Amino acid sequence: MTLTDNPVADAIETTAPGTVLSHLHPVGSFEVADHEVPTGREEIWRFTPLKRLRGLHSDAGYGAGATSSTWNTPDGVRIASVDGDEARGLRGVSGLVPNNRFVARVLAEVPSTLLVDVPAELEVTEPIVVDLTGSDASVTEAGHVALRFGAHSRAVVVLNHVGHAALAQVVEVKVGDGAQVSVISLQDWDDDSVHLTHHEATVGRDASYRHVAISFGGSVVRMDSNVSYAGPGGAAELLGLYFADEGQHIEHRLFADHTAPKTKSHVVYKGALQGQGAHTVWVGNVLIRKVAEGIETFEENRNLVLTDGCRADSVPNLEIETGEIEGAGHASATGRFDDEQLFYLRSRGIDEPEARRLVVHGFFNDLIRKIGVPSLQEKLMATVELELAKNVLKDLD
Amino acid sequence: MSTLEIKDLRVSVDTEDGPKEILKGVTLTIGDGETHAIMGPNGSGKSTLAYSIAGHPKYTITGGTVTLDGEDVLAMSVDQRARAGLFLAMQYPVEVPGVSVSNFLRTAKTAIDGEAPKLRTWVKDVNTALEQLNLDPSFGQRSVNEGFSGGEKKRHEIAQLELLNPHVAILDETDSGLDIDALKVVAEGVNRFRAQEGKGVLLITHYTRILRYITPDYVHVFVNGRIAEQGGPELADQLEAEGYDKYLRVPTGG
Numbered sequence: 001m002t003l004t005d006n007p008v009a010d011a012i013e014t015t016a017p018g019t020v021l022s023h024l025h026p027v028g029s030f031e032v033a034d035h036e037v038p039t040g041r042e043e044i045w046r047f048t049p050l051k052r053l054r055g056l057h058s059d060a061g062y063g064a065g066a067t068s069s070t071w072n073t074p075d076g077v078r079i080a081s082v083d084g085d086e087a088r089g090l091r092g093v094s095g096l097v098p099n100n101r102f103v104a105r106v107l108a109e110v111p112s113t114l115l116v117d118v119p120a121e122l123e124v125t126e127p128i129v130v131d132l133t134g135s136d137a138s139v140t141e142a143g144h145v146a147l148r149f150g151a152h153s154r155a156v157v158v159l160n161h162v163g164h165a166a167l168a169q170v171v172e173v174k175v176g177d178g179a180q181v182s183v184i185s186l187q188d189w190d191d192d193s194v195h196l197t198h199h200e201a202t203v204g205r206d207a208s209y210r211h212v213a214i215s216f217g218g219s220v221v222r223m224d225s226n227v228s229y230a231g232p233g234g235a236a237e238l239l240g241l242y243f244a245d246e247g248q249h250i251e252h253r254l255f256a257d258h259t260a261p262k263t264k265s266h267v268v269y270k271g272a273l274q275g276q277g278a279h280t281v282w283v284g285n286v287l288i289r290k291v292a293e294g295i296e297t298f299e300e301n302r303n304l305v306l307t308d309g310c311r312a313d314s315v316p317n318l319e320i321e322t323g324e325i326e327g328a329g330h331a332s333a334t335g336r337f338d339d340e341q342l343f344y345l346r347s348r349g350i351d352e353p354e355a356r357r358l359v360v361h362g363f364f365n366d367l368i369r370k371i372g373v374p375s376l377q378e379k380l381m382a383t384v385e386l387e388l389a390k391n392v393l394k395d396l397d
Numbered sequence: 398m399s400t401l402e403i404k405d406l407r408v409s410v411d412t413e414d415g416p417k418e419i420l421k422g423v424t425l426t427i428g429d430g431e432t433h434a435i436m437g438p439n440g441s442g443k444s445t446l447a448y449s450i451a452g453h454p455k456y457t458i459t460g461g462t463v464t465l466d467g468e469d470v471l472a473m474s475v476d477q478r479a480r481a482g483l484f485l486a487m488q489y490p491v492e493v494p495g496v497s498v499s500n501f502l503r504t505a506k507t508a509i510d511g512e513a514p515k516l517r518t519w520v521k522d523v524n525t526a527l528e529q530l531n532l533d534p535s536f537g538q539r540s541v542n543e544g545f546s547g548g549e550k551k552r553h554e555i556a557q558l559e560l561l562n563p564h565v566a567i568l569d570e571t572d573s574g575l576d577i578d579a580l581k582v583v584a585e586g587v588n589r590f591r592a593q594e595g596k597g598v599l600l601i602t603h604y605t606r607i608l609r610y611i612t613p614d615y616v617h618v619f620v621n622g623r624i625a626e627q628g629g630p631e632l633a634d635q636l637e638a639e640g641y642d643k644y645l646r647v648p649t650g651g
Contacts (some may be wrong), residue, residue, distance in 0.1 A: 350504055355510065
């Protein structure tokens with residue numbers, strides 16, 4: 001890679017012995033000044049329409065009050081908006097060290113943190129649902145969310161983003177040893193919304209972490225979902241489902257950083273696109289560090305292009321520093337409706353709209369079934385149905 | 398009561414060198430309750446005949462007619478043909494990931510009948526059909542054709558034949574790739590279908606083996622896009638003994 005004179009790149013050259021010189025993992029900094037405003041030419045920004053981000057990636061002022069949050073509180077769980085020292089103490093709780101400007105700014109400048117604290121050994125049976133509702137997309141805002149799961153706890157947290165917003169957000173997740181945790185982030189914004197979000201998780205020894213990203217609505221949604229491991233035996237399942245309509249940009253970047261032996265990562269992202277200018281991006285990065293012997297990783301991205309005028313970018317990257325692993329692989333496929341599938345279904349009397357509906361439902365079904373929250377699964381199938389009604393089924397008449 | 402009438406059917410496919418004629422004038426009538434076997438060497442156009450009748454978009458009809466009880470089949474869409482009473486058991490059934498067999502069967506039955514089947518009897522019918530074809534009841538939960546063995550795919554095709562119960566069934570090399578036990582199970586399914594009043598069968602095969610279990614009323618030898626000879630079941634025996642050589646030795650100009 002070409003090094004430039006920006007401070008972050010310099011930091012890569014001057015890293016201490018033993019750290020990794022990887023383009024997947026530039027050395028970070030909490031100092032905002034260490035991060036230049038991206039120009040769009042950087043690898044990590046090259047697909048993102050910066051002009052549409054309303055300055056969230058650079059120096060937009062952070063307003064307040066346009067996005068509200070509400071939640072349910074199951075017994076034993078603490079959910080609160082905290083500030084002062086407590087909020088400061090949660091910056092970097094996931095091991096996150098910012099490697100871009102907006103993440104550094106959120107950690108440095110946002111006064112409060114929305115904390116979900118699940119104590120050790122607590123098994124929370126009902127999902128913890130946090131609704132984040134935006135009321136005004138002309139107000140640029142920023143938020144910090146910390147999800148802390150104690151050792152051997154079990155819980156499901158749903159972050160439900162709806163309404164009108166221009167939001168820069170950092171979600172930090174700490175999964176304690178032996179905990180079993182699902183974090184589901186649903187982006188179902190209105191059409192005028194812009195959402196730039198970074199999810200960072202650290203997975204404890206023998207813990208399992210499932211992260212599900214579901215992006216349907218919003219003008220621009222970009223999510224980076226990263227995971228690293230605090231001890232051996234941790235498993236991460238990173239699932240994603242997205243549906244981009246006319247003019248929408250939906251971007252998902254994944255980074256599984258195998259920092260410990262015998263850890264697992266399994267990434268499955270599936271997307272559908274319809275309408276002029278619909279653009280999706282999936283970048284799946286996996287780094288297997290020298291210490292990470294005996295790990296297993298697999299990543300998969302599939303895109304279904306439903307109409308003309310769409311673009312799906314799909315980029316898997318795998319960087320391996322040890323050959324002593326159980327397995328590593330990836331798959332990526334982008335295509336239109338399979339004519340043979342449609343012919344098969346129609347040859348059984350099923351008309352074309354119904355055949356298309358079956359194929360798309362089937363495409364998403366396997367993934368939706370893995371989410372493990374029945375009420376949400378039903379809602380998602382209904383959302384897929386609504387998306388189809390907009391375009392694919394209508395065009396057939 | 399149904400008659401499938403094929404008259405002077407001509408079909409071509411697009412190739413890199415332009416359109417290529419595969420069927421060069423096929424005339425064949427499957428009368429009420431009749432079973433016709435079409436036999437022929439590889440590349441003779443047998444499968445093209447099957448897929449053209451079913452309406453596969455790859456094939457262009459350049460001449461001739463196909464009617465089912467007088468209705469113009471070629472004017473119908475793929476799904477209209479199925480609803481009119483045609484069924485094609487495919488040589489290579491297609492995988493549809495994420496769509497369960499039970500959902501697929503119910504959706505197809507609903508489409509063919511124009512109304513949803515009665516739940517109580519339907520579940521029983523499906524279980525019976527699967528069981529008769531040696532398919533486990535859990536088969537219904539699997540995705541259509543995904544991860545099926547070759548034999549499971551063919552048995553699944555015949556289970557559909559029995560459940561959807563068309564007027565005329567076209568079986569495209571349903572016997573290929575089956576061991577003798579699976580072949581018997583499949584043949585029994587076809588025979589149960591044939592035992593009903595007025596059901597037509599067009600059975601396409603490369604081998605005579607399946608005709609020991611499904612006795613045809615008529616046998617047609619298909620060579621180079623045309624019917625080269627026709628006769629009764631005895632023609633199959635003759636082919637078994639002599640093979641297709643005598644038809645292939647005739648210069649065809651192609």
